[in-house]
Amino acid sequence: MIDGAVVVDAVVHPYNLAPANQNPKARDQLEAVYGAHVLATDQNRPEYLLTHDEFFSDFPFEAIADSLFVESPVDLAVIHALPNLGFARGHVTAPERAAAFRDRYPDRFRLFATVDTPITDAAITQLEQQVTQFGVDGLKLYPAFFYDDVGRGWRLDDADYATPLLEAARDLGIRNVAVHKALWLPPAPRSAFSLDDLNLPLERFPDINFHVVHAGAAFLEETATLLRRHRNLYATLESVFAYVVVRPLVFARILGTLLRACGADQLLFGSGSNLSHPAPLLAAFDGYELPDDLVAEHGYPQLTAEDRRRILGGNALRLLGLEAATVTSRVADDEFARERLRGVARPWGQLRTGTTAVRG
Numbered sequence: 001m002i003d004g005a006v007v008v009d010a011v012v013h014p015y016n017l018a019p020a021n022q023n024p025k026a027r028d029q030l031e032a033v034y035g036a037h038v039l040a041t042d043q044n045r046p047e048y049l050l051t052h053d054e055f056f057s058d059f060p061f062e063a064i065a066d067s068l069f070v071e072s073p074v075d076l077a078v079i080h081a082l083p084n085l086g087f088a089r090g091h092v093t094a095p096e097r098a099a100a101f102r103d104r105y106p107d108r109f110r111l112f113a114t115v116d117t118p119i120t121d122a123a124i125t126q127l128e129q130q131v132t133q134f135g136v137d138g139l140k141l142y143p144a145f146f147y148d149d150v151g152r153g154w155r156l157d158d159a160d161y162a163t164p165l166l167e168a169a170r171d172l173g174i175r176n177v178a179v180h181k182a183l184w185l186p187p188a189p190r191s192a193f194s195l196d197d198l199n200l201p202l203e204r205f206p207d208i209n210f211h212v213v214h215a216g217a218a219f220l221e222e223t224a225t226l227l228r229r230h231r232n233l234y235a236t237l238e239s240v241f242a243y244v245v246v247r248p249l250v251f252a253r254i255l256g257t258l259l260r261a262c263g264a265d266q267l268l269f270g271s272g273s274n275l276s277h278p279a280p281l282l283a284a285f286d287g288y289e290l291p292d293d294l295v296a297e298h299g300y301p302q303l304t305a306e307d308r309r310r311i312l313g314g315n316a317l318r319l320l321g322l323e324a325a326t327v328t329s330r331v332a333d334d335e336f337a338r339e340r341l342r343g344v345a346r347p348w349g350q351l352r353t354g355t356t357a358v359r360g
Contacts, residue, residue, distance in 0.1 A: 067277055077108065083116035182195075237270055267311045
């Protein structure tokens with residue numbers, strides 16, 4: 001909680017990048033993922049930087065939880081299950097493990113399912129199984145599938161794959177679909193990560209809220225146009241939110257452009273932990289305002305306290321069908337809250353102590 005406002009981290013995903021789950025032919029991609037973590041971390045705060053060995057591990061869910069709720073003022077987080085992204089042998093964040101951890105701390109986590117096959121019927125079956133077995137609050141999609149060291153892209157307006165999958169998601173009661181866009185994942189075609197396939201599904205499925213994950217990292221003007229046009233589109237600012245620390249001028253321009261397009265009601269905070277630690281991002285955004293010269297030059301609306309409240313958690317609560325008072329009452333005296341009251345722990349503390357606290 002920040003200034004009495006609930007904080008919801010809209011994207012967290014503990015990576016399983018242990019050697020046993022690494023694709024040995026994808027060394028360049030693996031190093032690029034670690035490079036993204038390095039670039040997203042303030043070099044003046046080295047305690048937030050994971051070492052190479054720490055990053056390339058089966059990252060503990062417990063360490064993610066502490067990074068959110070003990071080391072940072074986050075109240076609730078959404079775990080995104082992640083498929084094989086080419087640099088792994090299997091799921092990067094397995095849905096069954098994510099669900100089991102969510103079930104240990106149901107007041108602290110929500111879960112988005114994923115699918116890991118380009119075969120339509122099989123993808124629908126995977127989704128049905130996750131909804132039935134785990135219960136989910138959304139679906140996370142990547143616009144490419146990676147098999148045999150080849151990345152094959154697909155489009156969200158495709159009639160043979162995407163449309164039947166989205167229809168199945170809607171029929172299963174899913175109202176939030178998050179799609180990785182803007183940040184290219186080679187060897188998939190770069191075109192798969194553009195935004196030119198969003199208009200049709202946004203119009204065809206008005207009862208689904210689509211979240212563009214990494215919104216603004218590329219295609220900023222296209223993102224702004226889509227947000228202005230479609231009220232069921234949301235910009236999840238994973239990766240971009242790290243810019244508030246490492247590229248503050250770029251962050252201000254991206255945020256200002258999006259605010260000018262749609263106000264604060266369609267913007268979501270996301271750290272992407274363990275890709276970024278949430279604490280420095282939230283500290284930098286506490287009381288944040290756009291630089292006056294950019295506001296004057298570009299006609300950006302100035303960020304208000306209410307805007308920050310919506311971005312940090314209010315919008316996500318609405319999408320998840322939750323009330324702020326309910327969330328805060330359920331976590332006010334849980335084990336994470338009690339641990340945080342003892343004093344903010346050092347970053348990635350559970351990982352670095354060599355022990356994993358058992359809670360719940």
